[in-house]
Amino acid sequence: MGTQGKQRVPRAIREQQMLDAAVATFAKRGYRAASMDEIAVAAGVSKPLVYLYLNSKDELFSACIRREADALKAAIRSAVEPGAAADHQLWSGLLAFFEHTAAHPDGWAILYSQARTVGEPFAEEVAAMRAEIAEFVRVLIAAASADAGCDPALADREVAALAHALVGAAESLAGWGAANPARDAANSGRENAATLMNFAWSGLADLMHGRRWEPSPR
Amino acid sequence: MGTQGKQRVPRAIREQQMLDAAVATFAKRGYRAASMDEIAVAAGVSKPLVYLYLNSKDELFSACIRREADALKAAIRSAVEPGAAADHQLWSGLLAFFEHTAAHPDGWAILYSQARTVGEPFAEEVAAMRAEIAEFVRVLIAAASADAGCDPALADREVAALAHALVGAAESLAGWGAANPARDAANSGRENAATLMNFAWSGLADLMHGRRWEPSPR
Amino acid sequence: MGTQGKQRVPRAIREQQMLDAAVATFAKRGYRAASMDEIAVAAGVSKPLVYLYLNSKDELFSACIRREADALKAAIRSAVEPGAAADHQLWSGLLAFFEHTAAHPDGWAILYSQARTVGEPFAEEVAAMRAEIAEFVRVLIAAASADAGCDPALADREVAALAHALVGAAESLAGWGAANPARDAANSGRENAATLMNFAWSGLADLMHGRRWEPSPR
Amino acid sequence: MGTQGKQRVPRAIREQQMLDAAVATFAKRGYRAASMDEIAVAAGVSKPLVYLYLNSKDELFSACIRREADALKAAIRSAVEPGAAADHQLWSGLLAFFEHTAAHPDGWAILYSQARTVGEPFAEEVAAMRAEIAEFVRVLIAAASADAGCDPALADREVAALAHALVGAAESLAGWGAANPARDAANSGRENAATLMNFAWSGLADLMHGRRWEPSPR
DNA sequence: GATGAATGAGGATTCATTCAT
DNA sequence: AATGAATGAATCCTCATTCAT
Numbered sequence: 001m002g003t004q005g006k007q008r009v010p011r012a013i014r015e016q017q018m019l020d021a022a023v024a025t026f027a028k029r030g031y032r033a034a035s036m037d038e039i040a041v042a043a044g045v046s047k048p049l050v051y052l053y054l055n056s057k058d059e060l061f062s063a064c065i066r067r068e069a070d071a072l073k074a075a076i077r078s079a080v081e082p083g084a085a086a087d088h089q090l091w092s093g094l095l096a097f098f099e100h101t102a103a104h105p106d107g108w109a110i111l112y113s114q115a116r117t118v119g120e121p122f123a124e125e126v127a128a129m130r131a132e133i134a135e136f137v138r139v140l141i142a143a144a145s146a147d148a149g150c151d152p153a154l155a156d157r158e159v160a161a162l163a164h165a166l167v168g169a170a171e172s173l174a175g176w177g178a179a180n181p182a183r184d185a186a187n188s189g190r191e192n193a194a195t196l197m198n199f200a201w202s203g204l205a206d207l208m209h210g211r212r213w214e215p216s217p218r
Numbered sequence: 219m220g221t222q223g224k225q226r227v228p229r230a231i232r233e234q235q236m237l238d239a240a241v242a243t244f245a246k247r248g249y250r251a252a253s254m255d256e257i258a259v260a261a262g263v264s265k266p267l268v269y270l271y272l273n274s275k276d277e278l279f280s281a282c283i284r285r286e287a288d289a290l291k292a293a294i295r296s297a298v299e300p301g302a303a304a305d306h307q308l309w310s311g312l313l314a315f316f317e318h319t320a321a322h323p324d325g326w327a328i329l330y331s332q333a334r335t336v337g338e339p340f341a342e343e344v345a346a347m348r349a350e351i352a353e354f355v356r357v358l359i360a361a362a363s364a365d366a367g368c369d370p371a372l373a374d375r376e377v378a379a380l381a382h383a384l385v386g387a388a389e390s391l392a393g394w395g396a397a398n399p400a401r402d403a404a405n406s407g408r409e410n411a412a413t414l415m416n417f418a419w420s421g422l423a424d425l426m427h428g429r430r431w432e433p434s435p436r
Numbered sequence: 437m438g439t440q441g442k443q444r445v446p447r448a449i450r451e452q453q454m455l456d457a458a459v460a461t462f463a464k465r466g467y468r469a470a471s472m473d474e475i476a477v478a479a480g481v482s483k484p485l486v487y488l489y490l491n492s493k494d495e496l497f498s499a500c501i502r503r504e505a506d507a508l509k510a511a512i513r514s515a516v517e518p519g520a521a522a523d524h525q526l527w528s529g530l531l532a533f534f535e536h537t538a539a540h541p542d543g544w545a546i547l548y549s550q551a552r553t554v555g556e557p558f559a560e561e562v563a564a565m566r567a568e569i570a571e572f573v574r575v576l577i578a579a580a581s582a583d584a585g586c587d588p589a590l591a592d593r594e595v596a597a598l599a600h601a602l603v604g605a606a607e608s609l610a611g612w613g614a615a616n617p618a619r620d621a622a623n624s625g626r627e628n629a630a631t632l633m634n635f636a637w638s639g640l641a642d643l644m645h646g647r648r649w650e651p652s653p654r
Numbered sequence: 655m656g657t658q659g660k661q662r663v664p665r666a667i668r669e670q671q672m673l674d675a676a677v678a679t680f681a682k683r684g685y686r687a688a689s690m691d692e693i694a695v696a697a698g699v700s701k702p703l704v705y706l707y708l709n710s711k712d713e714l715f716s717a718c719i720r721r722e723a724d725a726l727k728a729a730i731r732s733a734v735e736p737g738a739a740a741d742h743q744l745w746s747g748l749l750a751f752f753e754h755t756a757a758h759p760d761g762w763a764i765l766y767s768q769a770r771t772v773g774e775p776f777a778e779e780v781a782a783m784r785a786e787i788a789e790f791v792r793v794l795i796a797a798a799s800a801d802a803g804c805d806p807a808l809a810d811r812e813v814a815a816l817a818h819a820l821v822g823a824a825e826s827l828a829g830w831g832a833a834n835p836a837r838d839a840a841n842s843g844r845e846n847a848a849t850l851m852n853f854a855w856s857g858l859a860d861l862m863h864g865r866r867w868e869p870s871p872r
Numbered sequence: 873g874a875t876g877a878a879t880g881a882g883g884a885t886t887c888a889t890t891c892a893t
Numbered sequence: 894a895a896t897g898a899a900t901g902a903a904t905c906c907t908c909a910t911t912c913a914t
Contacts (some may be wrong), residue, residue: 008892008898030335032250035883050909051885070394087431117248119330156402161413164394165387172386173379179345181374195379201431203421213305254909264875266911275909369875444894460706466771468686472888482896484890493888523867549771563833593836597827597849604826612818615781618811623665631815637867639857649741649855662877662913689904698880705906 007044014054018043025063027106031061031118058121068107069129075100076133086144091197093136094170098189101174112171130167136165145208154207161173162207166200198217232273236261241282245324249279249336262307276339283340286325287347293318294351304362309415311354312388316407319392325388330389348385356381372425380425382419448474451489453478459500462492463542467497467554494557501551501558504543505565512569522580527633529572530606534625537610550608566603581644590643598643602636658697661698663820669707672697681760685772686717712775719769719776722761723783727755730787740798745851747790748824752843755828766825792817799862808861816861821852 002084009017021043025034036057040047054060079096080089095166115126145154154162173192183186206212227235243252254275258265272278289363297314298307319326333344356377363372372380391410400406422429445453459477461470472493476483490496514523515532537544551562574595581590590598609628618624642648663671675697682734690711695699708714733750734743756760769780793811799808808816827846836842860866 014898019901030250030337032248033337036885037883046886048886049898050899052899057884068392084410091431112336113299113331117335118249127222158413159411160398161391161394162417165414165417168390168393169383169387172389176379176382180378192379195326195376196424197416198430199380199383199421201421202415202424202429203419206420206424207416212416213309213422229873232873253907265909266876267874269910270874389902446657447894450894462906466686466773468684469773471886473886477890483817483896487889488895500764504737527867549767553767553771555684555687594849596834597830597846598853600830601823601827601850601853604829605823607826608822609815609819611822612815616814628815631812634861635816635819635857636853637857638865639853642856642860643852647856648852649745665877668877688908691904701905702880702907703878706878711905 006012008125011053014043014045014049017152018045018050018054018060019064019067022060023068023106026064026114028110031057031114031122036060055210061115061118062125064110065125066211068104068111069126071104071107072097072100072111073129073132076136086147087197088199090137090140090201091193093140094193094196095189097133097170098174098192102177102189105178108174112175134160134163134167137166141204144204162204166196169196169200229271232263232267236263236268236278237282237285240278241286241324241328244279244282244332245327249332249340254278278344279333279336279340282328283343286322287344289325289360290315290318290320291347291350294354304358304365305415308355308358308419309411311358312411312414313407315388316395316410317353317393320396322405323396326392330393342356352378352381352385355384359422362422380422384414387414387418397413402427447489450479450481450485454490455488455503456483458496459504459542459546462500462550463545467550467558472496497551497554497558500546501561502548505562506541507540507543507645508533508536508547509565509568512572520590522576522583523633523637526573526576526637527629529576530629531625532615532631533569533606534610534628538613538625541614544610546627548611570596570599570603573602576641580640590608598640602632605632605636667705668699670768672699672704672708672714673718674723676714677722677760677764679765680715680768682720685768685776690714715769715772715776717778718764719779722758722765723780725758725761726751726754726765726855727783728787730790732757740801741851741855744791744794744855745847747794748847748850749843751787751824752828752831754845756831756843759832760859762828766829788814788817788821795858800860812861816858820850823850823854 020038022034022039025039025042028034029038036047037200038049039060043050050060054063076093076096077093081092082089084092111126111129115122117123141154141159141162145159170192173196177188177192182191184191233418236257240252240257241255243260244249246252247256254265257278258268261268268278272281294311294314297310299310300307302310329344329347333340335341359377359380363377388410391414395406395410400409402409454475458470458475461475461478464470465474472483472486475496476486479486483651486496490499512529512532515528517528518525520528547562549567551558553559577590577595577598581595606628613624613628618627622628672693676688676693679696680692682688683692690701690704693714697704697779704714708717730747730750735746735748736743738746742755765780765783769776771777795808795813795816799813827850830845831842836845838845
């Protein structure tokens with residue numbers, strides 16, 4: 001016996017192993033700097049097998065993005081209770097976001113840092129995911145805004161901008177949290193979510209009630 | 219006579235031309251995909267001259283980052299009035315940030331997207347710049363917080379987190395603004411700054427006064 | 437039940453299917469550019485089976501050449517009536533040649549275009565076939581020449597050269613006929629054979645009777 | 655001093671050296687089997703330089719074909735005296751053809767054997783050259799046919815077929831001559847030309863005068 | 873100050889071929 | 894009789910970098 005030698009492993013499993021290795025490698029090195037050689041070694045297979053199953057570096061990266069984006073979206077989606085109050089939904093979504101990204105830093109690195117810089121086909125895939133998330137937030141804000149029956153209704157454009165600002169804040173916080181871990185690491189997702197929620201929700205509430213900060217109070 | 223032929227140009231100017239070309243190329247293609255050939259052509263000089271002046275691809279990129287980071291920091295610094303009220307300082311800083319990044323999209327792309335993904339030496343340079351900006355914001359928040367004599371003083375860690383959230387929100391908004399320009403493009407920096415200021419400042423005010431959103435209001 | 441699934445097919449038949457697929461693929465792509473993968477797919481079997489039956493790409497190609505060369509030689513041989521007059525034999529041979537090559541363009545492409553370019557082992561196999569055909573023609577010419585009791589007997593070397601010229605003319609005509617089909621496609625073999633026979637036979641007759649074209653009639 | 659070390663050679667000359675090496679290598683191995691490595695070594699330069707000057711294997715091969723085809727056409731063209739009698743023109747053309755191909759066997763191998771088998775872009779370039787030569791022959795035959803005021807004028811299609819047959823005969827003879835050199839090698843071009851001219855011209859003359867060989871003289 | 877000529881090193885991709893079942 | 898799984902060895906091509914002028 002002995003596990004060494006050519007392991008015969010079914011394709012579906014091998015593909016996942018390859019994707020795991022690829023995600024880790026792309027996250028560490030970046031798309032261009034990662035070599036197929038390195039990925040194959042990390043996956044414990046020969047390069048031709050990677051090509052046989054995943055066709056090309058482009059398609060491999062694409063598959064990574066799709067897998068990680070789907071996982072992130074699924075994590076958020078399954079955490080949010082559709083019927084709940086807007087603030088509660090936002091809270092659950094943020095929490096899920098922070099916890100998932102903290103648990104899958106490589107996947108997050110690919111989506112956040114790498115995919116945007118590589119160029120057209122990939123950037124678009126990630127932009128689509130981001131847009132989906134921002135849209136989800138936008139709807140929540142709009143709903144809350146309607147609930148509040150706020151007087152000078154928020155302009156559509158401003159709501160969209162806020163949604164994007166919020167997503168950016170969350171992304172930045174996720175990155176910062178990863179680089180500067182809290183003492184209580186396990187709880188850091190909750191902590192980030194709370195910080196952001198506190199920060200954002202009351203800001204939003206004020207906006208909805210027409211309380212605005214004025215540029216030159218002199 | 220004749221403009222064609224090898225132009226004799228003083229070194230200082232040639233270096234700036236090269237940096238211009240390099241920034242544009244790195245922004246469009248990314249660090250790895252940009253080739254020294256392409257940069258030399260874009261700069262209108264031969265490759266050996268690029269090496270003579272800037273030594274290597276790494277140093278060239280490094281010089282780009284430094285130049286663009288310095289320019290951004292200078293823009294913010296010169297916009298902020300040291301003695302002014304915290305909210306006014308924040309407003310001026312945000313405004314300068316949005317206007318500078320909108321005016322120099324390639325420089326911004328390098329700092330925001332490219333430099334982080336390349337790896338150690340560069341990521342650190344950018345991280346340092348980001349930290350500097352976040353620190354500036356942090357100090358403002360802390361000052362405002364002190365001014366407000368807020369009761370349950372904000373924890374240092376929370377203030378830092380907020381600063382990073384704010385920077386991330388600004389960055390995201392800058393990117394979104396670039397991709398979805400307002401009708402009145404010239405004014406988009408001001409608009410973004412206002413959106414973010416409205417959003418953030420009242421959120422901060424609430425936090426400082428101990429008004430918090432509670433996770434499970436049931 | 438069910439036609440799908442692994443067909444159990446006797447070896448002899450499978451081998452012919454593989455050769456069919458290989459001939460078509462080699463003809464379309466050339467020896468080097470044709471991949472064993474493509475051939476296996478075209479044959480409707482898995483690659484290991486191709487190797488099991490035909491051992492290697494080289495042997496597979498070799499088998500193709502042999503099969504096609506044998507078929508062509510057999511077609512010519514069976515068309516020619518041994519005892520007949522020399523001109524009649526030549527006519528029948530040409531006719532058979534044009535008809536067979538028109539009916540089996542892939543086989544002809546392998547013999548004519550591909551095999552010669554690949555290098556030693558194969559080129560020789562085809563050269564041998566060509567030599568066999570040229571020899572057949574040479575004997576006919578020599579016989580006719582003897583019949584005619586021609587005075588300044590044709591030199592051996594000249595007869596051999598003529599035979600090769602004739603074979604080349606036939607090959608070229610076959611290629612041209614394939615590329616520029618006559619209106620009456622079915623009859624194109626006969627037409628080509630007639631053109632060449634007209635052209636060649638009277639030229640030969642003149643030669644045999646010592647009527648020669650003189651280089652510088654001034 | 656010493657010639658070793660990186661020779662600095664002007665581009666125009668290096669390109670010719672590379673083409674020489676490429677023609678020799680493609681002729682020996684075939685397009686696919688020839689490796690850029692081998693060509694670079696044969697040219698005495700590094701691979702990147704070959705790419706710098708000639709861009710890709712395809713373009714390199716293309717350049718080889720063009721150079722060799724142009725040389726062959728030029729040799730024939732400059733040998734033929736435009737105003738001369740048709741038979742004399744044909745004779746001069748054939749002679750030039752045989753002498754040029756004998757003197758440049760590698761070039762001839764590329765045009766005759768290799769280029770046709772590689773596929774579309776190249777095959778067409780060679781087909782164009784062949785068509786040009788065949789057309790030249792066709793015009794001569796047509797002219798001779800008109801001169802002879804031949805009664806049942808030769809059909810256009812038949813003239814074209816004859817031209818192609820003649821070209822094929824010449825090609826085949828060139829190949830045979832190369833493989834079976836005459837005792838007097840220097841004279842072998844002249845010999846081949848004479849053989850073919852004898853063979854073809856009287857055959858043509860008979861055709862033009864309506865003397866045909868009839869398929870079934872029983 | 874400026875460049876044409878040149879290369880070592882490495883990366884994506886493909887292919888003929890084998891093994892275990 | 895037949896195949897899914899796997900790989901060693903090339904091959905094309907690109908790029909950062911240097912030298913000689």
